Amino acid sequence: EPEVTQTPSHQVTQMGQEVILRCVPISNHLYFYWYRQILGQKVEFLVSFYNNEISEKSEIFDDQFSVERPDGSNFTLKIRSTKLEDSAMYFCASTRDYSQYFGPGTRLTVL
Amino acid sequence: AQTVTQSQPEMSVQEAETVTLSCTYDTSENNYYLFWYKQPPSRQMILVIRQEAYKQQNATENRFSVNFQKAAKSFSLKISDSQLGDTAMYFCAFMKAIPFSGGYNKLIFGAGTRLAVHP
Numbered sequence: 001e002p003e004v005t006q007t008p009s010h011q012v013t014q015m016g017q018e019v020i021l022r023c024v025p026i027s028n029h030l031y032f033y034w035y036r037q038i039l040g041q042k043v044e045f046l047v048s049f050y051n052n053e054i055s056e057k058s059e060i061f062d063d064q065f066s067v068e069r070p071d072g073s074n075f076t077l078k079i080r081s082t083k084l085e086d087s088a089m090y091f092c093a094s095t096r097d098y099s100q101y102f103g104p105g106t107r108l109t110v111l
Numbered sequence: 112a113q114t115v116t117q118s119q120p121e122m123s124v125q126e127a128e129t130v131t132l133s134c135t136y137d138t139s140e141n142n143y144y145l146f147w148y149k150q151p152p153s154r155q156m157i158l159v160i161r162q163e164a165y166k167q168q169n170a171t172e173n174r175f176s177v178n179f180q181k182a183a184k185s186f187s188l189k190i191s192d193s194q195l196g197d198t199a200m201y202f203c204a205f206m207k208a209i210p211f212s213g214g215y216n217k218l219i220f221g222a223g224t225r226l227a228v229h230p
Binding site: 030031033035037041042043044045048050056058089091093095098099100101102104105107 | 144146148153154155156157158161163202204206208215216217218219220221222223
């Protein structure tokens with residue numbers, strides 16, 4: 001069964017560095033999302049993406065964040081200058097039949 | 112704004128027993144979807160079950176079923192014949208249905224309930 005995939009599984013970076021998190025959504029899905037989960041807390045919506053543009057973004061998704069679909073398969077989340085508080089699990093999801101299917105997540109650790 | 116509340120931070124159950132996880136939500140919308148997601152220690156988010164608000168019949172998926180009470184804004188998950196592999200965090204989630212969009216929208220999650228299944 002098709003799955004959402006994410007790379008890397010774990011990313012360690014220094015504060016102020018740029019990171020790019022990558023996702024490959026399920027191939028026939030049209031809507032894509034990024035969520036994050038700080039350890040021990042609830043899952044929070046970051047951004048939704050459809051037809052090569054952002055559909056909606058949360059207050060968390062400030063100018064340090066950007067998303068892109070550089071080709072027909074990848075969907076990326078870029079954080080330009082990471083902060084300590086960006087340490088979290090980042091999940092990509094894609095939509096089929098009104099249900100969102102999540103990737104395994106990328107654990108981002110900012111030192 | 113919509114909110115989702117899971118009032119049970121932790122629960123435990125014996126293997127083969129039945130357990131019910133509670134979820135309430137607040138919305139003024141009439142058309143929406145409700146979900147339960149399971150997050151095992153691997154932290155993968157796994158879709159367990161979905162309920163459409165316009166459907167009166169409660170959704171079921173094998174050992175998992177829901178009790179959807181629209182008027183009370185309640186959406187509980189029942190796990191029958193609990194198995195050790197059911198040990199996980201369980202998140203309730205709400206999605207507002209946007210007309211003519213195909214129903215795609217962001218999920219709003221509750222804080223989760225940590226379920227432990229004991230042998």
